[in-house]
Amino acid sequence: MxxxxxxxxxxxxxxxxxxxxxxxxxxxxxxxxxxxxxxxxxSLQVRVVTLTLVASSLLVGTFGWFIADRSADILLNRAQDEVAASVTRKVDWAAQQLSVHPQAYDAGLPATISDTANALYDGEQAGDTGTLVSLRAEHFSALRPQTIPTVDTTELITPELIHTVADDAKVAWQIRTAEVDGRLTKYLVFGSPVPAQFGHLELYYMVPLTTENAAANQIRTMVLVTGLALVILLGVVAGLVTRLVVTPVRVAARTAQRLSAGLLDQRMRVDGEDDLAMLAAAFNQMAANLQRQIVRLEEMSRLQRRFTSDVSHELRTPLTTVRMAADLIFSEREDFDPAVARSAELLQAELDRFEGLLTDLLEISRFDAGFAALDAEHTDLVPIVQRVTERLTGLAERVGVELELRLPDSPVIAEVDPRRVERVLRNLVGNAVEHGEARPVQITMATDDAAVAITVRDHGIGLKPGEERLVFNRFWRADPSRARQTGGTGLGLSISAEDARLHGGWLEAWGSPGEGAQFRLTLPVRAGDRLVAAPLPLIPRDRTAEVS
The missing domain is CATH 1.20.5 (Single alpha-helices involved in coiled-coils or other helix-helix interfaces)
Incomplete structure (x- = not known):
C-alpha cells in the first residue's frame, strides 16, 4: 500500500x-x-501440557497473590497494634509531664516539651533505628515543635494528619514513604493529642516498616519460587501422564498407517490389563478381522477376475463359430422368407452386441488385474475428435441429433494413447446421441500449457442429483426401461473412466433433470504430469449464465 x-x-x-x-x-x-x-x-501432548501450564499458572498466581497480600496485611496490622499500644503509653506519660504547667505561657513549658520529647525517644525507643518522635503545639505558635532526632518530617506529617489530630483532637495514623537521612523509607505515622490543663499538644510517633517490608518481600519471594516450582512440577506431571496416554495412540496411528499401506500383519503390543491394553487388544482384533475380510475379498475378486477372463476367452471360440455361421446366413438373407431374413438380421445385431460385451469384459478384467498399459505417444487430438464424430454421424442423423464441433484452429498435441482416447470419446459422444432427445450435441475442446479438456454436452433427459457419480459404475443405467439405439453393454463409461485414470486424467459428469448432461475428459499434456485444473468448466457455460 x-x-x-x-x-x-x-x-x-x-x-x-x-x-x-x-x-x-x-x-x-x-x-x-x-x-x-x-x-x-x-501434538496432543503439547496442547495438554501448555493448557495445564497456563491453567496452573493462573491458579497458583492467584493463590500466591492472595497469600502474599494477606501476609503483608497481617504484618501491617500487627505493627499497627504494637505502635498504637506504645503511643497510648507515651501519651499518658507525656500528659503527666505537662500537668505541672497550668498555662501555655509558663516559662518552663518549652524546656518541659524538649525534655519530654527526649525522654519519649530515649526511654522506650533506645536501640531502635529510624524511629522518630515529634511533640508539637499547633494551636500555640510560641511553642516550637520538638522532633527527635532532628530531621525534616514535612513529608511524613501531612496537613491532613495535622488537621485530624490538632483540630479534631482524634487519634489518626497513615503510611507514608519519604526520604529521611538520605534513605527512602516507608513509615507508619501515628498522631495523638496529648491533654494538658491549657489545652492539648500533639504527639507524632513515626516507626519505620523496614522489618515488615523485608518480611513481606521474603514471603512474596518464597511464594513466587514455590509457585514456579509447583507450575513446573505440574507441567512435568502433565507431560508424563499425557505421554502415557498419547504414546499408545501414536502407536495405533502408525500401525493404522502401515495397515492402510498394505502391511496387514502389523499389530500393537498389549501390556497389562488397563484401558490402554484393552484399546490395543481391540485394535489388534479389528486389524485381524480386517485382514481376514481383505484377504477373503481379494480372493473373491481374484476368482471373479479369473472367472470373467476365463469365460470371456472360452466364449471366444464358440462365438467365432456362431459368427461364421451367422455371417453366412446374413449374406444369403435375400433368398429367405421375410420372417427368416429378419431373424438373420436380428441374429447379426445381437452377435455384434455380444462380441462387444466380451471385448469390454476382457478390457475390464485387464484393468482389474492391473495389466492395462498405456501406449502413450505425441498425438494431435483434433483429428481424433473429428474421426469419432464422422463415424457417429449416421447414427446421429437417424435419431435427429445434430453434432456441433467447437475445436481449436491449431493442432492440439498431447502425450496420450490415441486408441484409448478415441474409445473414451466414442462412448461419450455415443451416449450423448442416444440420450440427446433429438437436440444438438456440442463437442468442445480447449487446451493450456498443462492440460487438454474435451466436453460433450447434450440437452436430453439429464441426470438426477447424485447420478453424476453413479454413471461410471459398471452396468448402471439411469433408466433401464428406455429403448437403446446403440446396443451398449453398460460398461462403456466404466472403461472410459479407467482409461482416463490410466492417463492420469479426469472423467467427470454433470447433469440436471430436463436440462441435459455434460461430460468432461481432462488429460495432461505430458504423460505423468499431475493435473491441477481443467481448461473447460464442468458445468456448461449456458447453465452458469442462467444461474448467475
Whole structure:
C-alpha cells in the first residue's frame, strides 16, 4: 500500500522504511512461529501440557497473590497494634509531664516539651533505628515543635494528619514513604493529642516498616519460587501422564498407517490389563478381522477376475463359430422368407452386441488385474475428435441429433494413447446421441500449457442429483426401461473412466433433470504430469449464465 501523495517527501520515505523493516520482521516472526503452530496443531501432548501450564499458572498466581497480600496485611496490622499500644503509653506519660504547667505561657513549658520529647525517644525507643518522635503545639505558635532526632518530617506529617489530630483532637495514623537521612523509607505515622490543663499538644510517633517490608518481600519471594516450582512440577506431571496416554495412540496411528499401506500383519503390543491394553487388544482384533475380510475379498475378486477372463476367452471360440455361421446366413438373407431374413438380421445385431460385451469384459478384467498399459505417444487430438464424430454421424442423423464441433484452429498435441482416447470419446459422444432427445450435441475442446479438456454436452433427459457419480459404475443405467439405439453393454463409461485414470486424467459428469448432461475428459499434456485444473468448466457455460 503506497503512502498518500499529499504527505511530505520525508514522511513518505520514513513510511517506506518502516514498511520494509516491518516486512522483514514479519517474515522472521513467521519463520520462528511456524514450528510452534505446527507443534500445536499436530501434538496432543503439547496442547495438554501448555493448557495445564497456563491453567496452573493462573491458579497458583492467584493463590500466591492472595497469600502474599494477606501476609503483608497481617504484618501491617500487627505493627499497627504494637505502635498504637506504645503511643497510648507515651501519651499518658507525656500528659503527666505537662500537668505541672497550668498555662501555655509558663516559662518552663518549652524546656518541659524538649525534655519530654527526649525522654519519649530515649526511654522506650533506645536501640531502635529510624524511629522518630515529634511533640508539637499547633494551636500555640510560641511553642516550637520538638522532633527527635532532628530531621525534616514535612513529608511524613501531612496537613491532613495535622488537621485530624490538632483540630479534631482524634487519634489518626497513615503510611507514608519519604526520604529521611538520605534513605527512602516507608513509615507508619501515628498522631495523638496529648491533654494538658491549657489545652492539648500533639504527639507524632513515626516507626519505620523496614522489618515488615523485608518480611513481606521474603514471603512474596518464597511464594513466587514455590509457585514456579509447583507450575513446573505440574507441567512435568502433565507431560508424563499425557505421554502415557498419547504414546499408545501414536502407536495405533502408525500401525493404522502401515495397515492402510498394505502391511496387514502389523499389530500393537498389549501390556497389562488397563484401558490402554484393552484399546490395543481391540485394535489388534479389528486389524485381524480386517485382514481376514481383505484377504477373503481379494480372493473373491481374484476368482471373479479369473472367472470373467476365463469365460470371456472360452466364449471366444464358440462365438467365432456362431459368427461364421451367422455371417453366412446374413449374406444369403435375400433368398429367405421375410420372417427368416429378419431373424438373420436380428441374429447379426445381437452377435455384434455380444462380441462387444466380451471385448469390454476382457478390457475390464485387464484393468482389474492391473495389466492395462498405456501406449502413450505425441498425438494431435483434433483429428481424433473429428474421426469419432464422422463415424457417429449416421447414427446421429437417424435419431435427429445434430453434432456441433467447437475445436481449436491449431493442432492440439498431447502425450496420450490415441486408441484409448478415441474409445473414451466414442462412448461419450455415443451416449450423448442416444440420450440427446433429438437436440444438438456440442463437442468442445480447449487446451493450456498443462492440460487438454474435451466436453460433450447434450440437452436430453439429464441426470438426477447424485447420478453424476453413479454413471461410471459398471452396468448402471439411469433408466433401464428406455429403448437403446446403440446396443451398449453398460460398461462403456466404466472403461472410459479407467482409461482416463490410466492417463492420469479426469472423467467427470454433470447433469440436471430436463436440462441435459455434460461430460468432461481432462488429460495432461505430458504423460505423468499431475493435473491441477481443467481448461473447460464442468458445468456448461449456458447453465452458469442462467444461474448467475
Amino acid at each position: 503506497r503512502a498518500p501523495a499529499w504527505l511530505p517527501q520525508p514522511v513518505r520515505r520514513a513510511l517506506r522504511v518502516v514498511r520494509r523493516y516491518w516486512r522483514v520482521i514479519a517474515l522472521r516472526l513467521e519463520r520462528y512461529t511456524t514450528p510452534v503452530r505446527r507443534s500445536w496443531r499436530r
